[in-house]
Amino acid sequence: MTRRIAARGRVVVPVLLAAGLAIASCGGRTTSSTSLSWTLTPASPAVGPATVTVTLRDPAGSAVTGAKVRLEGHMPHPGMPPVIADAAERTPGVYVAPFTFTMAGDWVLLVSAALSDGGRIEQRIDVANVRPPG
Amino acid sequence: MPPTDLLRWPLVGTLLRWRHVRTAAQLVLLVVALAIVLHGLFGRQLAATNLATVLAWIHYRGLLIGALLLAGNLFCAACPMILVRDAARRVHAPSRRWPRRLGKWVALALFAAVLFAYELFDIWALPAATAWIVVGYFAAALLIDLTFTGASFCKHVCPVGQFNFIASTLSPLEVRVRDRDVCRSCTTVDCIKGRRERRTADKPEAATSGERAPLVVIQRGCELALFLPSKVGNLDCTFCLDCVHACPHDNAAIGFRVPGDELADDRRRSAIGRLSRRPDLAALALLFTFAALLNAFAMTAPVYTVERALAGWLGTESEALVLGLLFAAGLAVVPVALGAAAAAATRGLTPGSGPSVRSTAVRFAFALVPFGAGVWLAHYGVHFLTGAGAIVPVSQSAAIEATGRALLGEPDWRGMGLRSGAVFPFQLGAVLVGALGSSALVHRIAGRDFPSRAGRAAAPWILLVLALTAIALWIIGQPMEMRGTELGG
Numbered sequence: 001m002t003r004r005i006a007a008r009g010r011v012v013v014p015v016l017l018a019a020g021l022a023i024a025s026c027g028g029r030t031t032s033s034t035s036l037s038w039t040l041t042p043a044s045p046a047v048g049p050a051t052v053t054v055t056l057r058d059p060a061g062s063a064v065t066g067a068k069v070r071l072e073g074h075m076p077h078p079g080m081p082p083v084i085a086d087a088a089e090r091t092p093g094v095y096v097a098p099f100t101f102t103m104a105g106d107w108v109l110l111v112s113a114a115l116s117d118g119g120r121i122e123q124r125i126d127v128a129n130v131r132p133p134g
Numbered sequence: 135m136p137p138t139d140l141l142r143w144p145l146v147g148t149l150l151r152w153r154h155v156r157t158a159a160q161l162v163l164l165v166v167a168l169a170i171v172l173h174g175l176f177g178r179q180l181a182a183t184n185l186a187t188v189l190a191w192i193h194y195r196g197l198l199i200g201a202l203l204l205a206g207n208l209f210c211a212a213c214p215m216i217l218v219r220d221a222a223r224r225v226h227a228p229s230r231r232w233p234r235r236l237g238k239w240v241a242l243a244l245f246a247a248v249l250f251a252y253e254l255f256d257i258w259a260l261p262a263a264t265a266w267i268v269v270g271y272f273a274a275a276l277l278i279d280l281t282f283t284g285a286s287f288c289k290h291v292c293p294v295g296q297f298n299f300i301a302s303t304l305s306p307l308e309v310r311v312r313d314r315d316v317c318r319s320c321t322t323v324d325c326i327k328g329r330r331e332r333r334t335a336d337k338p339e340a341a342t343s344g345e346r347a348p349l350v351v352i353q354r355g356c357e358l359a360l361f362l363p364s365k366v367g368n369l370d371c372t373f374c375l376d377c378v379h380a381c382p383h384d385n386a387a388i389g390f391r392v393p394g395d396e397l398a399d400d401r402r403r404s405a406i407g408r409l410s411r412r413p414d415l416a417a418l419a420l421l422f423t424f425a426a427l428l429n430a431f432a433m434t435a436p437v438y439t440v441e442r443a444l445a446g447w448l449g450t451e452s453e454a455l456v457l458g459l460l461f462a463a464g465l466a467v468v469p470v471a472l473g474a475a476a477a478a479a480t481r482g483l484t485p486g487s488g489p490s491v492r493s494t495a496v497r498f499a500f501a502l503v504p505f506g507a508g509v510w511l512a513h514y515g516v517h518f519l520t521g522a523g524a525i526v527p528v529s530q531s532a533a534i535e536a537t538g539r540a541l542l543g544e545p546d547w548r549g550m551g552l553r554s555g556a557v558f559p560f561q562l563g564a565v566l567v568g569a570l571g572s573s574a575l576v577h578r579i580a581g582r583d584f585p586s587r588a589g590r591a592a593a594p595w596i597l598l599v600l601a602l603t604a605i606a607l608w609i610i611g612q613p614m615e616m617r618g619t620e621l622g623g
Contacts, residue, residue: 072547074182076259079192079521081550082182108180120538124180 032119033059038111046131047101054087054095054111056121063093066116071097074108104132139312139387141378150388153379159212166194167214167268173532174265183531183545184261188524190268191258196518198294199301199511203393206307207298210288210372215275219287222276232286237414238296242421245293249425250461253432254454285357288372295372300415300422302368303500304393304507304571309371309378310362312387317363325362325377325386328355353380359405362386366403367396369415394571397500398578409500410489410583416499420469423506427605428464430513434612472598473499479594480580484587497583498595501575505599508568509606512561519557523549561610569603 034056041051052071056064069087074080087097101107109125141147149155166189174186181187194209201208257263271292278287288295311317322329332347355377356362358370362377378386397419400410409415431437444456477495481488489497527545534540576595577588584591 072545074180076181076256077191078181078184078187078258079517079524079550080182081520082547084547108182110180110183 032115032117032121034064034113034115034119034121035059036111036113036121036123038123038125040109040125040127044131045101045127047104047133050099050101052085052087052097052099052109052111052125054097054113056093056095056113056115063091064113064115065089065092067095068114069095069097070112070114071099072110072112073099073101074110075103076106076108101127101130104130106130138390140307141386141388150375151378156211156374157217159208160214160217163209163212164214164217167272170268171265174261174263174268177261177532178535179261181259181261182524183528184264185528185532186261186264186268187258188521188528190264192517192521192524195514196522198298199507199514200518202298202301202305203507203511204306206305206388207302207368207371207373210295210298211374213288213372215272216285216288216374218272219275219279222280226280228279228281228283228286230282232282232284232290236290237412238290238418239414241291241293241296242414242417244291245296245418245421246425246461246465248293249429249465250457253429253461254457284359285372289358289370296418297422299369299371300418300503301507301510302371302373303397304504305368306390306393307388308368308391308396309373309375309386309388310365312385314363316383316385320383320385322382323361324353324355324380324382326355326359328376328380329353329382355380361404364402364404366399366401366406369396369403369406394504394575397503398575398582400497400582410493410497413492413496416496419499419503419506420473421465423502423509423602424465424469426506426509426513427602427609428461430509430606430609431464433513434609436612476594476598480584480591483590483593484584489583494583498576498579501572501579501595502599502602504571504575505565505568505602505606508564508566508571509609511568512564512606512610515564516554516557516561518551519560520551520554523551558610562607565603565606565610569599569606572599 035058037055037057039053041053054069056067056069058064067089069089071083071085071087073083073085075082083100083102085097085099087095090096095113099109107127107130109127110122111125112120112122114120139147141150152158170186170189173184177184177186181191198209251257255263257267271294274291275287278291279285329352330349331352333350353376357374357376358372360370360377362381365371378388397409400408402408406412406415440460441453441456444459445451448455448459450456473495474491477491477498480494480498481491488494524547526549527547530540530542530545533542534545573596576592576599580588580592580595
């Protein structure tokens with residue numbers, strides 16, 4: 001039986017590896033040529049409220065309107081609940097999200113935009129050393 | 135005869151007796167390990183959204199300590215590295231014997247090194263590094279066990295194995311003999327030697343040529359050299375159930391026992407000897423206990439105050455140096471000094487004949503294990519209880535990452551787990567129950583080794599348990615910090 005398992009393993013393991021590699025290499029989170037830029041206010045935040053402004057432009061430089069823009073703020077340790085914020089479109093192509101840093105330290109903000117044409121764009125923002133409150 | 139035997143229970147017993155139960159469990163963990171490696175290496179390098187970091191540092195650790203304290207050493211039993219090793223050993227059989235004089239010291243050094251590297255390199259935040267650690271574990275298991283016979287990697291090298299062995303002394307279940315009289319009349323001792331058969335099917339010409347067919351192992355015995363009739367407790371037992379399957383008399387049982395009782399049992403144990411003569415195992419008990427405190431302390435804000443103070447004092451910005459000193463103090467100098475001081479105080483309070491100060495320290499060190507387990511449970515338990523639900527949005531996120539589409543839906547982070555404030559009573563209970571267990575063991579050991587002055591002998595160790603408990607309560611009372619963000623992060 002062990003021999004049969006080993007023989008099966010010789011087939012299954014490479015197949016799983018190949019499938020994983022294929023999935024990992026062909027996948028992706030950004031499926032649009034739309035550009036995304038952002039600003040964080042204040043630029044050097046402390047624990048408490050901040051604002052993230054996201055601007056979406058198409059390759060011709062025109063505003064991309066009607067997108068659903070979402071922010072996920074993650075902490076370095078896995079298993080910590082992220083801070084989620086949805087952005088509202090204030091002016092055409094400009095989306096503003098209120099965001100609250102709940103802990104001091106490093107943060108990673110994932111900005112994702114689901115475009116009205118079905119495309120998807122995502123960007124990672126590393127925010128280093130959010131200061132303690134006060 | 136043991137009052138209960140899980141092997142005789144309906145369903146549970148049938149499952150445990152199934153010859154392939156271990157392989158099935160190992161295959162499950164092998165798939166998990168593959169997921170960790172693939173997503174860790176090729177997925178987005180963000181710990182909170184990567185299966186590698188979430189599965190390894192939230193689920194594996196939480197379930198591991200839970201299984202150890204609620205049942206037994208289930209994760210050693212289901213270790214996928216042994217499945218791969220077994221397959222590799224069909225190609226290359228090891229021939230050397232592990233030098234037993236090394237005891238557990240190599241494994242202890244590796245245990246401390248892994249904890250140190252985890253803090254220094256912020257491994258919890260690094261999916262690729264987590265994946266490489268898993269790959270490294272598999273490689274090390276193969277290297278060691280294709281060189282040395284038996285379960286050398288498990289018994290002498292694996293840091294996780296040592297953690298499991300010492301924590302499993304607190305497990306409510308153990309594998310043991312059902313009826314000692316049956317063992318006394320046994321002549322084959324298959325539980326340790328295993329069973330071999332001559333199989334002409336593997337060499338058909340042997341049947342006609344008169345040549346003897348090769349001996350084939352049809353069921354191995356205990357690879358960790360634990361002879362079931364003289365096995366005491368769970369130390370070094372991987373719960374592999376090889377002895378259960380090997381015993382031709384159906385005389386192995388899985389029974390309930392008093393958790394931790396074996397830590398005060400100084401009978402000679404098969405392949406281990408007496409605990410009082412194993413300073414390496416006492417060191418493992420100390421390392422297990424103090425590492426629990428240090429690992430939890432590293433999650434809090436004051437650790438940065440200590441690191442900055444040390445850095446300023448040394449005039450250095452090297453985190454490796456500062457953390458190295460902190461670990462050397464926390465895992466070696468302080469435990470040894472406190473153990474020596476408590477042992478010296480015990481001998482000072484109990485003049486006359488009795489064990490030496492060193493032997494006293496070795497004997498009482500095992501009493502600290504329940505407290506250490508309580509702190510590990512409070513720490514890993516809080517991550518698990520507050521973050522176990524992350525597996526859902528992380529899987530959803532991984533699906534988007536792999537395909538560009540929300541095949542499992544948009545990541546929904548709402549059901550992560552309990553609020554961190556809600557688990558404080560659990561943490562408090564874990565630490566206090568652990569401290570109570572340690573105090574009870576101190577009294578047991580004092581009564582055993584200093585029967586005429588048990589109270590005096592126990593006093594310094596009770597004080598030590600109280601002091602460590604106060605430290606643990608202070609640590610779990612600290613707000614959790616985002617680690618690795620200062621002193622070079």
